[in-house]
Amino acid sequence: xxxxxxxxxxxxxxxxxxxxxxxxxxxxxxxxxxxxxxxxxxxxxxxxxxxxxxxxxxxxxxxxxxxxxxxxxxxxxxxxxxxxxxxxxxxxxxxxxxxxxxxxxxxxxxxxxxxxxxxxxxxxxxxxxxxxxxxxxxxxxxxxxxxxxxxxxxxxxxxxxxxxxxxxxxxxxxxxxxxxxxxxxxxxxxxxxxxxxxxxxxxxxxxxxxxxxxxxxxxxxxxxxxxxxxxxxxxxxxxxxxxxxxxxxxxxxxxxxxxxxxxxxxxxxxxxxxxxxxxxxxxxxxxxxxxxxxxxxxxxxxxxxxxxxxxxxxxxxxxxxxxxxxxxxxxxxxxxxxxxxxxxxxxxxxxxxxxxxxxxxxxxxxxxxxxxxxxxxxxxxxxxxxxxxxxxxxxxxxxxxxxxxxxxxxxxxxxxxxxxxxxxxxxxxxxxxxxxxxxxxxxxxxxxxxxxxxxxxxxxxxxxxxxxxxxxxxxxxxxxxxxxxxxxxxxxxxxxxxxxxxxxxxxxxxxxxxxxxxxxxxxxxxxxxxxxxxxxxxxxxxxxxxxxxxxxxxxxxxxxxxxxxxxxxxxxxxxxxxxxxxxxxxxxxxxxxxxxxxxxxxxxxxxxxxxxxxxxxxxxxxxxxxxxxxxxxxxxxxxxxxxxxxxxxxxxxxxxxxxxxxxxxxxxxxxxxxxxxxxxxxxxxxxxxxxxxxxxxxxxxxxxxxxxxxxxxxx
Amino acid sequence: xxxxxxxxxxxxxxxxxxxxxxxxxxxxxxxxxxxxxxxxxxxxxxxxxxxxxxxxxxxxxxxxxxxxxxxxxxxxxxxxxxxxxxxxxxxxxxxxxxxxxxxxxxxxxxxxxxxxxxxxxxxxxxxxxxxxxxxxxxxxxxxxxxxxxxxxxxxxxxxxxx
Numbered sequence: 092x093x094x095x096x097x098x099x100x101x102x103x104x105x106x107x108x109x110x111x112x113x114x115x116x117x118x119x120x121x122x123x124x125x126x127x128x129x130x131x132x133x134x135x136x137x138x139x140x141x142x143x144x145x146x147x148x149x150x151x152x153x154x155x156x157x158x159x160x161x162x163x164x165x166x167x168x169x170x171x172x173x174x175x176x177x178x179x180x181x182x183x184x185x186x187x188x189x190x191x192x193x194x195x196x197x198x199x200x201x202x203x204x205x206x207x208x209x210x211x212x213x214x215x216x217x218x219x220x221x222x223x224x225x226x227x228x229x230x231x232x233x234x235x236x237x238x239x240x241x242x243x244x245x246x247x248x249x250x251x252x253x254x255x256x257x258x259x260x261x262x263x264x265x266x267x268x269x270x271x272x273x274x275x276x277x278x279x280x281x282x283x284x285x286x287x288x289x290x291x292x293x294x295x296x297x298x299x300x301x302x303x304x305x306x307x308x309x310x311x312x313x314x315x316x317x318x319x320x321x322x323x324x325x326x327x328x329x330x331x332x333x334x335x336x337x338x339x340x341x342x343x344x345x346x347x348x349x350x351x352x353x354x355x356x357x358x359x360x361x362x363x364x365x366x367x368x369x370x371x372x373x374x375x376x377x378x379x380x381x382x383x384x385x386x387x388x389x390x391x392x393x394x395x396x397x398x399x400x401x402x403x404x405x406x407x408x409x410x411x412x413x414x415x416x417x418x419x420x421x422x423x424x425x426x427x428x429x430x431x432x433x434x435x436x437x438x439x440x441x442x443x444x445x446x447x448x449x450x451x452x453x454x455x456x457x458x459x460x461x462x463x464x465x466x467x468x469x470x471x472x473x474x475x476x477x478x479x480x481x482x483x484x485x486x487x488x489x490x491x492x493x494x495x496x497x498x499x500x501x502x503x504x505x506x507x508x509x510x511x512x513x514x515x516x517x518x519x520x521x522x523x524x525x526x527x528x529x530x531x532x533x534x535x536x537x538x539x540x541x542x543x544x545x546x547x548x549x550x551x552x553x554x555x556x557x558x559x560x561x562x563x564x565x566x567x568x569x570x571x572x573x574x575x576x577x578x579x580x581x582x583x584x585x586x587x588x589x590x591x592x593x594x595x596x597x598x599x600x601x602x603x604x605x606x607x608x609x610x611x612x613x614x615x616x617x618x619x620x621x622x623x624x625x626x627x628x629x630x631x632x633x634x635x636x637x638x639x640x641x642x643x644x645x646x647x648x649x650x651x652x653x654x655x656x657x658x659x660x661x662x663x664x665x666x667x668x669x670x671x672x673x674x675x676x677x678x679x680x681x682x683x684x685x686x687x688x689x690x691x692x693x694x695x696x697x698x699x700x701x702x703x704x705x706x707x708x709x710x711x712x713x714x715x716x717x718x719x720x721x722x723x724x725x726x727x728x729x730x731x732x733x734x735x736x737x738x739x740x741x742x743x744x745x746x747x748x749x750x751x752x753x754x755x756x757x758x759x760x761x762x763x764x765x766x767x768x769x770x771x772x773x774x775x776x777x778x779x780x781x782x783x784x785x786x787x788x789x790x791x792x793x794x795x796x797x798x799x800x801x802x803x804x805x806x
Numbered sequence: 807x808x809x810x811x812x813x814x815x816x817x818x819x820x821x822x823x824x825x826x827x828x829x830x831x832x833x834x835x836x837x838x839x840x841x842x843x844x845x846x847x848x849x850x851x852x853x854x855x856x857x858x859x860x861x862x863x864x865x866x867x868x869x870x871x872x873x874x875x876x877x878x879x880x881x882x883x884x885x886x887x888x889x890x891x892x893x894x895x896x897x898x899x900x901x902x903x904x905x906x907x908x909x910x911x912x913x914x915x916x917x918x919x920x921x922x923x924x925x926x927x928x929x930x931x932x933x934x935x936x937x938x939x940x941x942x943x944x945x946x947x948x949x950x951x952x953x954x955x956x957x958x959x960x961x962x963x964x965x966x967x968x
Contacts (some may be wrong), residue, residue: 153908154907154909155905287905290909291901291904294900294909294912295892295896295912295916296886297845297885299909301910303847303848306842355839356835356839356848357835358828428910428944429849429908429911476909476910477908479910481946512849583917624959714947715907716946718945722944740851740854741854741942742854746920746942747948748939748948749939749952754949787927
């Protein structure tokens with residue numbers, strides 16, 4: 092392990108950029124190559140005399156394809172040979188790697204390509220200009236006669252050619268340009284072309300290293316016994332039996348519980364099982380999901396904080412020719428990434444090195460520094476491959492890194508803190524439980540004239556370090572996203588929010604607020620269409636006059652799905668459209684229902700995410716979002732009884748399996764708009780598309796997720 | 807640290823190993839922690855997700871619930887032993903179809919598919935459903951896995967060349 096995570100020295104280069112120690116070379120950038128002379132004009136690019144082009148990626152690769160898409164942005168302008176490109180995971184030590192708008196290093200909000208679109212192309216263009224200048228000087232020719240192409244600079248009049256490797260020394264002497272012109276999209280050679288992922292090969296032979304795979308000399312393994320209820324406090328513990336077991340080294344209290352230290356996972360697990368623990372459960376011990384739903388439903392009938400107000404919805408509703416109302420419930424959800432959480436810490440007197448799969452490097456670095464009594468620049472985070480993230484690895488409290496730092500502080504030996512699957516499923520940081528109440532009025536011609544939507548659920552952001560920047564006037568924007576920005580032309584709209592406070596920890600879960608608002612809005616819109624006696628697709632079309640990008644994906648999905656064509660007996664078709672992370676996605680689902688179970692046969696998806704960088708990744712992320720959303724729609728529920736989480740593992744928190752996989756077709760809207768999100772926007776429309784299809788197939792309206800046998804019963 | 811240790815002999819990827827270990831230790835942890843073969847993954851610990859799938863005498867098993875004492879004298883194949891150079895038809899097909907996203911489950915997927923192809927040269931979709939439904943993928947790569955298995959079968963049919 093240590094050989095593969097070797098760090099190169101930090102050095103200053105002209106232009107004031109800091110050249111980073113790249114680490115964890117992904118495509119075999121050897122330590123030897125990294126120490127040989129190189130052209131490294133900024134923190135992202137390193138070109139060696141052996142022609143290798145190593146590009147640092149400042150985003151965490153968790154499956155969404157950033158280790159390919161972001162290098163494509165640099166390479167497009169750099170005019171490097173794509174076949175020579177290697178990727179390195181950026182370390183946490185340089186400010187250059189921070190998010191262009193967050194000010195900290197992190198990956199989330201489906202923002203990687205959108206936020207780096209401009210910067211990384213400029214980074215590539217600046218380096219290319221320096222290489223061209225170096226070549227022109229060598230040719231004793233004018234710059235205008237030289238052209239960079241495919242890893243070399245050519246002197247056009249004479250055909251003379253110098254490779255980037257040959258230009259390493261000379262280019263390093265060049266001044267970085269103040270301004271660079273970027274290519275027009277019509278001149279793109281790489282951007283927009285389906286491109287094989289650079290991380291695929293090592294993900295087929297077991298060599299890709301995830302956090303859980305890290306091993307450092309002298310490392311011990313720790314498991315933590317945490318409170319069985321949310322907010323519980325440790326009263327007392329007895330570790331005598333645990334410590335007597337073979338392989339168990341120590342057991343001690345940390346803020347979140349009791350850490351058991353052992354020579355292996357298996358010893359640690361047996362040791363943890365042998366602990367005797369007493370907890371003060373507090374309020375958390377009384378929580379039950381059924382009671383919460385009732386409380387939320389009552390709250391929903393009282394006025395909340397107004398998140399949007401157009402016209403007078405109450406008055407218009409009272410006067411409407413037809414009035415409809417519905418209530419929706421969606422449960423807490425665990426992210427359940429396939430790789431359970433883990434974190435390796437090597438704490439020394441003057442330094443702390445961490446290996447983990449995180450989406451929040453700078454925040455984790457700061458927390459680890461505070462806990463270990465070091466300065467943030469003494470804490471280095473090595474970002475390993477993430478075995479899925481979905482938001483869980485961008486912890487708003489840095490919980491899994493903090494816990495490991497506490498263990499390391501007490502232990503003073505290298506340690507890997509591991510989570511079992513049960514720890515993960517029961518460990519909180521869930522997508523909040525939501526209850527929505529929604530009312531609408533139609534006029535005599537069936538046109539909606541009033542829309543009142545009341546949302547009840549915990550805020551992810553209130554009380555967190557992000558509250559100041561993301562909560563305004565009592566409205567957590569992530570609680571109402573997808574609802575307050577309702578795109579349909581309805582003259583009177585009111586959206587209100589209630590934010591109850593509970594000890595259950597919550598976190599952003601792939602698509603965040605949209606994961607519930609799309610279900611509620613798109614399901615209820617279907618109910619309105621039905622009440623108006625209109626086709627659900629045509630009904631939406633008529634209301635999307637001022638939302639052209641919504642309309643385009645809606646029409647494309649309907650066309651490709653054969654909307655309106657006959658279906659085999661017993662099948663239903665449902666449609667939904669939703670904007671999230673500045674991208675627009677419509678999906679048409681075809682389902683049948685038998686024996687209290689929904690079978691999804693086919694999903695046709697249309698997406699407009701602006702210009703695409705790697706269209707194959709766009710398709711893959713739509714497929715992925717659909718599966719992720721289907722797992723939640725059909726199975727996902729974390730429930731509480733006497734404060735305890737009733738689920739524990741995949742046997743009672745199921746996710747979609749191969750045999751249940753629908754045929755998924757993805758259609759991308761050609762666009763010249765700036766790129767927008769792709770990792771999350773595939774999730775929101777699938778639950779309502781399926782729910783609406785179930786209605787067409789069975790006549791049963793789905794107002795609660797997951798869609799299980801009970802929900803499928805006719806009222 | 808003694809106590810309950812037994813000496814176990816077995817073969818992994820055609821190499822013999824002797825390990826002193828608690829007899830009930832799952833094979834998964836011996837592979838990962840003692841032999842450094844981290845391509846085989848931990849996902850659930852109760853044979854629900856298949857991330858830990860390896861071959862024991864050619865059959866796909868869940869190494870997270872297989873006590874190491876039960877594989878004495880057997881031949882184990884992990885993802886690291888499938889080929890020396892990613893030349894196995896499944897690896898080629900996985901690369902061609904760009905199957906992996908996060909990649910964490912893919913060792914288990916490929917090993918389960920290897921067991922399937924070993925007993926069924928041209929698996930149908932139903933065969934694939936039956937053989938692969940035990941291996942979970944949270945990223946939702948199932949559609950590509952299916953395509954890649956068909957592609958690998960085609961590659962194998964042509965004698966291993968694309």
